[in-house]
Amino acid sequence: MAKSVCDGDNARLIALGKKRAARIETLAGIGFVLPSFIGFFIFILIPVVMSLGISFCNWNFLKGWGAIEFTGLDNFRKMFSDNWFFVSFKNNILFTAITIPLLIMLGLVMGEIINRHVFGGKIIRVMIFIPYIASVVAICTVWQVMLQPSYGPINQFLMSIGIKNPPRWLVDNNWAIYSIMMIYIWTQVGYYVAVYMAGLKNVPADIYEAATIDGASGVRQFFSITIPMVKPTTFFLSTMGIIGSFKVFDLISVLTNGGPGNSTSVMAFYIYKSAFTDFKMGYASALAWALFVVIFAVTMVQWKFQKNFENE
Numbered sequence: 001m002a003k004s005v006c007d008g009d010n011a012r013l014i015a016l017g018k019k020r021a022a023r024i025e026t027l028a029g030i031g032f033v034l035p036s037f038i039g040f041f042i043f044i045l046i047p048v049v050m051s052l053g054i055s056f057c058n059w060n061f062l063k064g065w066g067a068i069e070f071t072g073l074d075n076f077r078k079m080f081s082d083n084w085f086f087v088s089f090k091n092n093i094l095f096t097a098i099t100i101p102l103l104i105m106l107g108l109v110m111g112e113i114i115n116r117h118v119f120g121g122k123i124i125r126v127m128i129f130i131p132y133i134a135s136v137v138a139i140c141t142v143w144q145v146m147l148q149p150s151y152g153p154i155n156q157f158l159m160s161i162g163i164k165n166p167p168r169w170l171v172d173n174n175w176a177i178y179s180i181m182m183i184y185i186w187t188q189v190g191y192y193v194a195v196y197m198a199g200l201k202n203v204p205a206d207i208y209e210a211a212t213i214d215g216a217s218g219v220r221q222f223f224s225i226t227i228p229m230v231k232p233t234t235f236f237l238s239t240m241g242i243i244g245s246f247k248v249f250d251l252i253s254v255l256t257n258g259g260p261g262n263s264t265s266v267m268a269f270y271i272y273k274s275a276f277t278d279f280k281m282g283y284a285s286a287l288a289w290a291l292f293v294v295i296f297a298v299t300m301v302q303w304k305f306q307k308n309f310e311n312e
Helices: 002-054 074-079 085-117 121-133 135-148 153-160 175-202 205-213 217-229 232-244 250-255 266-274 280-303
Strands: none
Touching: 002 280, 074 280, 085 121, 085 175, 085 217, 085 232, 121 175, 135 153, 135 175, 135 250, 153 280, 175 232, 175 250, 205 217, 217 232, 232 280, 250 266, 266 280
16 A cells, blocks of 8 residues: 555656656747747847838938828839839849849759869869858959959950940949849859759769660750759749849949949839938838738749649
8 A cells, every 4th residue: 555655656756857847848948949039029020010010101210200100002102103113123023034044054054064074073162152152342342343344354355356345334324234133143153053063962873874874965964854853952042042133232232322323223222222312211111011022922923833843
């Protein structure tokens, strides 16, 4: 009888010990998560909610909170008659439509060449990746010198081979946006190569060996094996690339400041200009939410066709 009582006490003590350990583990987990949650709540969630509210107001933030004036949907209606908005949106669409396909193609082709045919591929991969992690200001300074219309080495070379009137690049209304696209591709392609090379490592070598035995050429193997096998990687890069292209700001801000005129203005730059140059925080918030809707819609369309990018 006494033994059964002791056994019951021991079982209760063990159960209490397990509950206490579980409680401590839960509190420890909360302690680890809490700093990130507080940061997310203060620096992301609250500003996002506030920006939605401010998008329905006119507000010059230099005048303080008392200057907020509710205007309803005026900021959203204003977009439909704003030439800067349409030019910025058109430039963004053009920027995305040109840079992302080129980055996908260049990243895959360069990754395949380095992965299968180049000795010392790791060193070359590092060299290609350096522009992606380099300082934006340093990159812009170098390219401003390279693309200087009169004395830049690129135009000097073009004139030396007989082109009398080479493009004026960053100071030309027609060429400025394409110049920024070129620089953007140069800075980003290293990341695409690195991701594609990681994806190519997962392609079984025996598939290529079997194709070689069957007489398939390198080009045929690339189109029939490599491209289909890295479709998940292509989906990831295209999704993230489109989102990133709609947020491009730093290159434009440093290189052209949206000029000449508004020929290189894109959505992110116009949002910044509206908020911190024109001090129209309400309109800038409305523009930011319009950009969010566009990015969200594009992402949903991509996810809709996600199955097309899955390996069979």
